[in-house]
Amino acid sequence: MTSDIDIIFDQQGAIGLVTLNRPKALNALNKDMCVALKTQLKAWEQDAAVQCVVVQGAGDRAFCAGGDVVSLYNSGKEGTPDYEDFFASEYRMNAAIGSFSKPYVALIDGVVMGGGVGISVHGRFRIATERTLFAMPETGIGLIPDVGGGYFMPRLSGEYGMYLGLSGQRLSGADCYALGIATHHVPSDKLEDLVAALAEGGPVEAVLNSFHQDPGESEVAAHRGDIDLHFGHSSVEDIIASLNSGSEWAQKQAAKLSRLSPTSMKLTFRQMREGKSLSLKEALKLEFRIVSQIKSGHDFYEGVRAQLVDKDRNPKWHPADLGSVKDVDIAAHFAPPAWGDLVFED
Numbered sequence: 001m002t003s004d005i006d007i008i009f010d011q012q013g014a015i016g017l018v019t020l021n022r023p024k025a026l027n028a029l030n031k032d033m034c035v036a037l038k039t040q041l042k043a044w045e046q047d048a049a050v051q052c053v054v055v056q057g058a059g060d061r062a063f064c065a066g067g068d069v070v071s072l073y074n075s076g077k078e079g080t081p082d083y084e085d086f087f088a089s090e091y092r093m094n095a096a097i098g099s100f101s102k103p104y105v106a107l108i109d110g111v112v113m114g115g116g117v118g119i120s121v122h123g124r125f126r127i128a129t130e131r132t133l134f135a136m137p138e139t140g141i142g143l144i145p146d147v148g149g150g151y152f153m154p155r156l157s158g159e160y161g162m163y164l165g166l167s168g169q170r171l172s173g174a175d176c177y178a179l180g181i182a183t184h185h186v187p188s189d190k191l192e193d194l195v196a197a198l199a200e201g202g203p204v205e206a207v208l209n210s211f212h213q214d215p216g217e218s219e220v221a222a223h224r225g226d227i228d229l230h231f232g233h234s235s236v237e238d239i240i241a242s243l244n245s246g247s248e249w250a251q252k253q254a255a256k257l258s259r260l261s262p263t264s265m266k267l268t269f270r271q272m273r274e275g276k277s278l279s280l281k282e283a284l285k286l287e288f289r290i291v292s293q294i295k296s297g298h299d300f301y302e303g304v305r306a307q308l309v310d311k312d313r314n315p316k317w318h319p320a321d322l323g324s325v326k327d328v329d330i331a332a333h334f335a336p337p338a339w340g341d342l343v344f345e346d
Contacts, residue, residue, distance in 0.1 A: 007033040011041050013199030014051040016044040020119075029067045029115040032088045034093040037119070039319030041096050052103035052204045054195055055119065057110060063132075066114025069141065073304040076295045087146070087291050088117060088342055089243035089258055091284040094148045098122035100279040103204040107195075108132055108176070109188050118147025120282065121181060125208055128173035128215070129191070137168035139264040141307050142299030142317075144290055148273030151283035156180060158224060159231035165268045166236070169255055171220060178218035184208050185215035198202050213277075226250050236265050237322050261299040261315070262322045274334075285342045292337035 006033040008019040018037060020027035044050040067090060075082035097104060097119065104123030112120060112134045120126050128134075136145035136153075145153065145165045153161030161195050163169065176182035186194055186208075194211045198204060220227075230242040230250055236257075243254035257265065267290055275283050294300050296316045307314035318323050 004331070006030060007036050009036075011050065012195070014049070014201035015195070015199050016040070016047075016050045016053045017054060017195070018055040019058055020055070020064050020202050021058045023061065025239060026062035026065035027057040027059070027112055027116070028065050028069075029090065029119065030071070031082075031089045034086075034089040038089075038093040038096045041100055050102065051201060052105060052198060052294070053100070053123075053262060054096070054105045054107065054198060055123070056107045056191070056195070057116075062111035062112065062114075062116070063106070064116030064119055065107045065111045067115055069304055069307055071116075073301060073309070083295050083340060084288075084292055084337070086163055087288060090118065091288055091342055092119045092344060095281050095284055098148070100124075105198065105204065105208070107191055108134065108182065113137060115147055117149065120334060122148055124328070125184065125204070125312060126176070126182045127186050127191070127194070127208065128176040128186045129186060129188040130173055130215070131188050132171075132173035132176055132182070134171040134173075134176050134181065135168055136164060137170075138269055139166060139260040140168050141303030142261045142264050142297070142301070142315075143303070144264060144268050144271055144287065146287040146291060148280055148284055148287070150287055151273040151278060151280045152181075154268060154272050154276040158228040160220075160224075160227060162231040162239075162272050163227045163253075165272050166231070166239070166260075167253060168260070169220065172215075172218070174179050174215035175218045175220040177215050178221040184212045186211045214270055223249055235296055236262075236269050239269075240322075259319050261303060262319055262325050263297070263299050263317070264303075266322065266325050267294075267333055270330060270334070286334065288342035289335065289337060290333045292339070293333040293335075 004021050008021050010017045072083050105125045106120030106123050107127050108120050109129045110131050136149055138145050153165050173185055177185045197207050233239045240254050243250040302315045
């Protein structure tokens with residue numbers, strides 16, 4: 001794509017084609033993109049000529065690497081409302097995808113993290129490739145796995161959701177397919193043909209099935225026993241203690257968790273447990289409460305500074321350990337923010 005428009009909508013035959021068009025930023029989302037997609041989905045839902053929607057990322061590196069986190073960092077430090085405005089717009093878009101009545105096909109080729117997960121995983125079909133790199137790494141920057149992470153993660157088999165939410169583990173296309181995050185696996189060099197076939201019309205799932213190819217074995221699925229054994233405990237402390245007494249793989253996971261934000265991990269633990277019984281909109285409303293409170297905290301700014309601004313990769317979390325994170329402070333993140341709960345317009 002050569003256009004300077006951040007998100008491009010096109011109708012090709014039977015499909016509405018969405019292109020996230022910020023390749024230099026790995027197609028990271030901004031507020032205007034979220035608002036525009038929600039509006040366009042509503043229009044396409046009423047257009048009988050559009051049988052399904054296909055979402056892709058421009059360039060060959062990423063589907064969507066998330067939201068524009070540095071902008072949120074700057075907004076939060078400056079105290080502007082852009083921080084909560086972005087999350088509200090993004091979450092409303094996530095809800096619109098989840099309730100979209102027509103087939104929604106996300107081509108998660110390349111990097112798909114954070115907001116890229118939210119713009120894909122709530123749709124009916126997710127197509128991974130051999131280039132897919134999927135993660136929700138928010139506990140490493142003082143956030144939580146939001147964009148409906150509290151809805152879809154607890155619904156993965158066993159304790160996969162808790163494992164992914166706490167650790168931010170990166171997944172391959174084969175992993176995504178094995179865990180059910182992806183519904184199909186298609187070689188990246190066949191995606192253009194797939195889009196053309198969908199544009200011709202006909203049953204969407206049948207077309208996707210005809211392009212699907214076995215991705216091979218999943219490395220993460222091979223550790224299912226350890227994941228279920230260790231990540232089903234009743235607290236983050238108990239999970240880490242269990243990991244430390246386990247296999248070599250388990251001990252490596254404990255070491256990884258020890259480097260992440262203690263506050264974010266405790267927030268994520270409660271988010272995952274509560275999310276099991278919530279609808280998507282309820283989970284998004286809860287996540288809006290959490291990120292609204294995070295705006296007034298320490299770890300988000302420190303995490304983004306260390307990972308994305310100064311890039312010293314050495315965040316100084318506060319509190320620095322799980323035992324110092326107070327239950328009352330965690331509970332405060334689950335209360336309505338001063339500016340009110342997230343409201344869905346329709």
